[in-house]
Amino acid sequence: MIHLISVMNYKILFRKKKAGGEETMTKEQLGNLIIASEETMYRVAKTLLRSDADCADAIQEAIVKAFTGIQTLRKDSYAKTWLVRIVINECYAIMRHERRLVPIDDFTAKEAAAEQADYSELYDALSRLPEEIRLTVTLYYIEGYHVKEIAELMNTTQSAVKNRLMRARAKIKKDLAEAK
Amino acid sequence: MEIKQTAKQFDIKTSDIKTSEIEAFEIEAFELKALGQHFPSMPEELRSMVEQEVRKQMGTTSPIRRRNYKARKVLIATLAAVMLLGTTVAAGVAYRMHTEKVGKYAAKTSIESTTSQTNHVTADAPMTQKDTLQNTALGDIALEVSYLPEGMVKTEDGKYSYSDNLYKGGVTVVFYKMDTGDAQFEMLTTGVKETETVKVNGYDGVYYVLYGGEDGEVCFNQRIYVAYTDVHYVMEMFAASDVPKEEALKIAEGVRLTPASDETSQELVHAYQWSEYLKSKTEPQTVETWASDISIPKSAMANTHAVGETFSAVSVPVEEDWRGLNQIEIKVADVQVRDDVSLLDLSVFDSEDREALQQELDSSGKLLPAKINYIKYGDGIHSLNEVVDSRVVPQKLVYVTVEYTNTGTKQLEEVLFFGNLMKITEENGQMICYKGKASDEHAEWDEAVPQGAAHRTEMWYYDVHGGERNNNYITKLGAGKTETVHMAWLVPEEELTYLYLDLNTSGSSFEFCEESLAVGYVDIRQ
Numbered sequence: 272m273i274h275l276i277s278v279m280n281y282k283i284l285f286r287k288k289k290a291g292g293e294e295t296m297t298k299e300q301l302g303n304l305i306i307a308s309e310e311t312m313y314r315v316a317k318t319l320l321r322s323d324a325d326c327a328d329a330i331q332e333a334i335v336k337a338f339t340g341i342q343t344l345r346k347d348s349y350a351k352t353w354l355v356r357i358v359i360n361e362c363y364a365i366m367r368h369e370r371r372l373v374p375i376d377d378f379t380a381k382e383a384a385a386e387q388a389d390y391s392e393l394y395d396a397l398s399r400l401p402e403e404i405r406l407t408v409t410l411y412y413i414e415g416y417h418v419k420e421i422a423e424l425m426n427t428t429q430s431a432v433k434n435r436l437m438r439a440r441a442k443i444k445k446d447l448a449e450a451k
Numbered sequence: 452m453e454i455k456q457t458a459k460q461f462d463i464k465t466s467d468i469k470t471s472e473i474e475a476f477e478i479e480a481f482e483l484k485a486l487g488q489h490f491p492s493m494p495e496e497l498r499s500m501v502e503q504e505v506r507k508q509m510g511t512t513s514p515i516r517r518r519n520y521k522a523r524k525v526l527i528a529t530l531a532a533v534m535l536l537g538t539t540v541a542a543g544v545a546y547r548m549h550t551e552k553v554g555k556y557a558a559k560t561s562i563e564s565t566t567s568q569t570n571h572v573t574a575d576a577p578m579t580q581k582d583t584l585q586n587t588a589l590g591d592i593a594l595e596v597s598y599l600p601e602g603m604v605k606t607e608d609g610k611y612s613y614s615d616n617l618y619k620g621g622v623t624v625v626f627y628k629m630d631t632g633d634a635q636f637e638m639l640t641t642g643v644k645e646t647e648t649v650k651v652n653g654y655d656g657v658y659y660v661l662y663g664g665e666d667g668e669v670c671f672n673q674r675i676y677v678a679y680t681d682v683h684y685v686m687e688m689f690a691a692s693d694v695p696k697e698e699a700l701k702i703a704e705g706v707r708l709t710p711a712s713d714e715t716s717q718e719l720v721h722a723y724q725w726s727e728y729l730k731s732k733t734e735p736q737t738v739e740t741w742a743s744d745i746s747i748p749k750s751a752m753a754n755t756h757a758v759g760e761t762f763s764a765v766s767v768p769v770e771e772d773w774r775g776l777n778q779i780e781i782k783v784a785d786v787q788v789r790d791d792v793s794l795l796d797l798s799v800f801d802s803e804d805r806e807a808l809q810q811e812l813d814s815s816g817k818l819l820p821a822k823i824n825y826i827k828y829g830d831g832i833h834s835l836n837e838v839v840d841s842r843v844v845p846q847k848l849v850y851v852t853v854e855y856t857n858t859g860t861k862q863l864e865e866v867l868f869f870g871n872l873m874k875i876t877e878e879n880g881q882m883i884c885y886k887g888k889a890s891d892e893h894a895e896w897d898e899a900v901p902q903g904a905a906h907r908t909e910m911w912y913y914d915v916h917g918g919e920r921n922n923n924y925i926t927k928l929g930a931g932k933t934e935t936v937h938m939a940w941l942v943p944e945e946e947l948t949y950l951y952l953d954l955n956t957s958g959s960s961f962e963f964c965e966e967s968l969a970v971g972y973v974d975i976r977q
Contacts, residue, residue, distance in 0.1 A: 299727035302505045309501045313493040338508040351607050394489040413487040
């Protein structure tokens with residue numbers, strides 16, 4: 272019987288392991304991990320937030336939270352996944368805040384207008400997907416996470432991840448075909 | 452044991468997805484695989500912000516190690532030059548990896564330097580000028596794992612496990628750059644059962660077998676150290692009990708040193724600076740208020756609820772209440788204690804849990820007694836973890852009826868519920884997480900660990916399933932409607948007098964938790 276587990280339990284897991292005598296990550300190791308993962312953090316944030324200013328806010332807050340929670344993190348397990356999860360949470364926090372201030376449709380339109388960069392058709396097609404599907408695609412195709420890992424990161428089932436990938440592929444394929 | 456139970460919560464049923472389907476995904480990927488090339492590149496100012504924030508958090512002004520994106524051929528030439536320099540400089544000083552026993556169960560791995568004049572220089576000798584020159588000239592090197600046993604896959608950078616046992620074993624590789632000089636390397640390994648010096652691709656190494664895994668549980672009970680003294684790096688490999696020794700050594704043999712900025716490889720494991728590792732060990736660590744988690748003043752539990760009492764799912768209204776928690780009220784309507792499982796709807800169990808439940812029952816369907824082991828933790832140097840006492844005690848089924856009511860005017864969807872048993876006793880005005888009692892009151896032990904289902908304090912059984920994963924969610928809870936959830940646990944009979952229920956809907960803790968205390972535990976003591 273599988274339970275959904277909250278982020279709080281996730282942290283407790285690490286703390287209990289630490290109490291069991293396993294080594295925790297040092298500040299240096301976490302610093303190196305963050306530097307090594309900065310591209311991943313950016314792409315995950317960019318997938319959800321679009322605006323680079325918001326990405327910067329989410330990543331900065333995630334770094335602070337990662338260092339705050341370093342005592343709970345083992346050095347050799349789940350570290351990068353844990354970091355990505357924090358980034359995702361921060362992105363959602365920013366999105367919730369934005370949506371409280373601006374109706375969703377306006378928000379999307381304004382964001383799209385604000386980000387008039389010259390992106391490729393493939394990236395544009397990705398950007399038009401719903402946020403959960405976008406994130407699934409980024410984690411799978413760009414960051415190389417397995418279906419199971421994505422399910423854990425996004426608190427969903429492997430079946431849902433597979434469905435999102437299938438929908439993404441179909442939609443992007445259609446969009447690209449229409450563009451041609 | 453709670454570690455295991457929590458870890459198990461993360462397990463995704465592998466039956467949910469077939470290997471062939473995963474493979475199909477990989478094959479069908481078409482253009483999306485190239486998406487990374489189309490993704491906007493990270494702005495330079497954002498990189499700077501990341502580095503600045505990391506330095507700020509680390510409390511350091513030293514530069515952060517960063518990948519260097521140069522052309523591969525230039526870097527290969529650089530590496531060759533570095534290796535040549537290393538060989539030349541090392542001609543007068545030879546290094547060898549050394550292991551020595553510490554206490555009864557530990558071993559210290561170090562690198563000793565020897566010269567033609569002195570034959571032996573102690574491991575803590577100051578760094579020589581040659582060492583300094585070498586380290587100054589040395590470019591960053593990463594390691595690449597070129598051999599993996601059949602069925603083993605990469606799960607994260609430096610982490611590999613068997614695809615049929617993902618995340619639960621395999622090997623983890625850590626790489627250290629000896630920027631303080633090779634002779635400064637020293638690592639204490641505890642709980643060592645066997646030690647063997649080995650040669651790995653001509654490099655000195657040490658292979659340890661650690662205690663653990665004797666009960667068949669997968670644990671990291673092998674350790675390998677290899678000293679690459681010509682380039683001043685050390686590899687540390689953790690290998691789990693599901694990896695045969697021969698395979699662990701073959702993985703070590705397959706390690707290739709490569710320029711850290713080699714963009715053509717996706718399998719690089721980057722190094723930690725040894726100096727930073729040392730610094731982190733001497734830094735004062737933030738002291739956790741560990742004791743306060745298992746012991747609180749009685750007044751902190753003032754908000755405890757009785758059976759039949761209704762209370763809010765949140766202690767204070769949530770500001771951004773996208774889950775609708777402000778509208779939810781909870782009530783424990785009933786608590787029953789039985790010595791069989793006839794109250795349970797066995798159809799909600801999966802086959803694994805159903806089989807586990809059968810092992811708790813005798814031929815007439817009554818619950819068998821539970822065994823409790825009392826563990827004394829060792830330091831791994833002079834002593835090991837040891838079961839110092841065991842008891843067999845009667846156990847009962849605790850079956851709780853919980854009602855979740857939507858008091859709002861809108862239907863709620865995917866309402867998460869969670870139930871965790873707390874065993875709490877009162878001593879001298881303090882509320883303390885109950886540890887258990889051994890048969891010998893004078894026995895010294897650290898933790899009582901019930902075997903079987905009795906070790907699980909999170910709801911083992913619940914009869915409402917919903918949400919995407921068909922687990923602990925109420926799929927829809929209409930305005931004004933109530934959903935009844937039955938939860939159950941197996942509990943040693945002697946612990947029934949300590950039971951409280953934590954129904955905090957955002958998840959629960961194994962110790963006292965501020966949020967749960969604010970929502971309030973439910974007193975279900977029998």
